[in-house]
Amino acid sequence: MAPKFGTSGLRGLVTELTAPLVRDYVTAFLTACPHGGAVHVGRDLRPSSPQIAGWVIDAVRAMGLTAVDCGAVPTPALALSSMAEGAAAIMVTGSHIPADRNGLKFYVPGGEILKEDEARINAALGQTPPEAPLGAAETRDAAAGYLARYTGGFAADTLAGRTVGVYQHSSVARDLMVAVVEALGGRAVPIARSDTFIPVDTEALDPDTQALFAGWFAEHALDVLISTDGDGDRPMVVDNARRVVPGDVLGTLTARHLGAGVVCTPVSSNSMVADPVFGLRVERTRIGSPFVIAAMEAARAAEPDAKVVGYEANGGFLLGFDTGALTPLMTRDCLLPILAPLAAAKAAGTTLAALIDALPPRFTAADRIAGIATERAQAFIADLTENSAARAAFFTGCGAEVALDLTDGLRVTFEGGAVLHLRPSGNAPEFRCYAEADSRETAATLVTRTLASLRARLG
Structure with a gap:
């Protein structure tokens, strides 16, 4: 199947993501969409990503723009970095799919591209780029700002007294997860780090992977186990009852903890969020973050002061308002829906499992x-x-x-x-x-x- 846009950017077989094709898509993106004069480039840990990221950087510079190499970094960290500087971004990642596939995620200075942007990019394919002087090349530590966002956005004792297992596998967020747990007072236990890319789908964990969790809890006396998918925009949380917490439950708990008023979420998400007990207005969308973002933007345009959030059934959380401790981040994020439910449990003086068991039975x-x-x-x-x-x-x-x-x-x-x-x-x-x-x-x-x-x- 030839590379094409889906719900999470451009994806295809590595053998078909050739240098000319990558160059064509990057050129089309920069021709059709705003970019702010610079493009931040990040990548996940699959074997093909460094080479593809190099092609992306070359294509950016060939357009006369500044290419900012952020290296191996979670997708939300890359987006946070580029948006803070009013720049575009391109993430090289296939997310949770196997290593024989890869892809590109595109960001304009305001955040993740929408479906209409995809249409403009597709329409611009095949054009000869204008001649321009070779653009500059820079490097940036995008992970540092992302870590600071959460160490500053949550109390320093949020995870005090908790032993947190970090299932590292080949997630590009694996070291950041350990750092944030320790910065917020928890004891981090790194588990199952892999030098081989493992396609972990947090929305559909295979039985063999789930079977490992109980042993890890027993071996390390864990209070909770956390992880992400390959590019770090989807969370995975296993509570103290050793149950994988669905992403849409994490989303509901996070929305409530943040004091949200409007939730935009796909039709596949748990309908529990619409229960009157939460007092939320719920807008249902098609599956995919571009559709969630479009609904969030519409809600904010209709009611500028509304406290709007979004999430998907996979748990990727989008923050659309300033909480006072956290600024908006309009792309799927893994750390917020991991930390907010744990902070809510601490504030309630209970465990995460007990917090979940008190929710409406859906x-x-x-x-x-x-x-x-x-x-x-x-x-x-x-x-x-x-x-x-x-x-x-x-x-x-x-x-x-x-x-x-x-x-x-x-x-x-x-x-x-x-x-x-x-x-x-x-x-x-x-x-x-x-x-x-x-x-x-x-x-x-x-x-x-x-x-x-x-x-x-x-x-």
């Missing part, structure tokens, strides 16, 4: 099948969408259908309140399944059963 589960061609998955979804009899046959045993949501993929609500949501990935050969129910067990069973049916149908 639970989600998600998983995926890899290796399913996007076109084949889309055709299957189209058939179910158009044919109610086909839906009833495929979802046998789920009960009567009471609602159908086509905001993004196929989302079906059944009698009794259970929900199943099917959606092909926009930038990888994956088929995702989301479920929601009134118990963890039911949600997990729905996903397992539905994925088995999908495998039988699609191979």
Whole structure:
């Protein structure tokens, strides 16, 4: 599959992310979008990223602009650095997907690009760049400002008395996580650092990975285990009951802790956030941070003083207002939805698990099948969408259908309140399944059963 834009930037096979293609996309981006005269360039830890980042830097300089090499750095740290200087940014990352793939994330000086920006970039492809003197090359420690954001934004004793396991794997945020835990008074225990890239999807952790967690808790007497995906824009948190906390639960807890008034979140996120107990206005979007950002911008334009936040089911959190301790950061972030729930538990004098157990009883589960061609998955979804009899046959045993949501993929609500949501990935050969129910067990069973049916149908 040729590299193309999906929900999280441009992605494709490494073998197809050639120097000419990278140069073409960078040139198109800088031609079609504002850049402030400079571009901050960052990368994750997959083997192909240094070379691709070099091509990006060369393309930036060929346009006569300043290329600021930020090295290996989390995506939100890169965005924070570039936005602070009124510059554009390009992150070389494939996020959570395997190392044989990679990609580019683009940022204008105001933040992450939107879908209309993607359209302008695609329209500008293939153009010959104007002749210009070679631009300057600089370096920057973008990680330092990101670390300072959270060591200054939370009390120095936020994690005092807590032993925090840091599942490092090949996350580009692995050393920053240790530093922030120690700066906020916790005892950090680095675990399972890898020199080989591991594609950790925090939204759909594989059973073998999850099976390791209980042993780590016992071995190191952990109070909590934290991690991120490859480029550090999605959080992973395992509470003291040794349960992986869904990203949309972290998002709800973070929104409440920050005193938000408006939450923009995709249709796949846990509907618990709309419970009156939280007092939040909830705007539902398609899946992908560009759609969340667009909804946040619309909410802020309609009500400039509104305390707007956004998050995705994967936990990536976007801050759209000044909290007094933290300035806005309109891109998916991993550290805020890790720290805010832990700070909320400390303020309540309880554990993270107890804080979660006190929430309204609504639970989600998600998983995926890899290796399913996007076109084949889309055709299957189209058939179910158009044919109610086909839906009833495929979802046998789920009960009567009471609602159908086509905001993004196929989302079906059944009698009794259970929900199943099917959606092909926009930038990888994956088929995702989301479920929601009134118990963890039911949600997990729905996903397992539905994925088995999908495998039988699609191979």
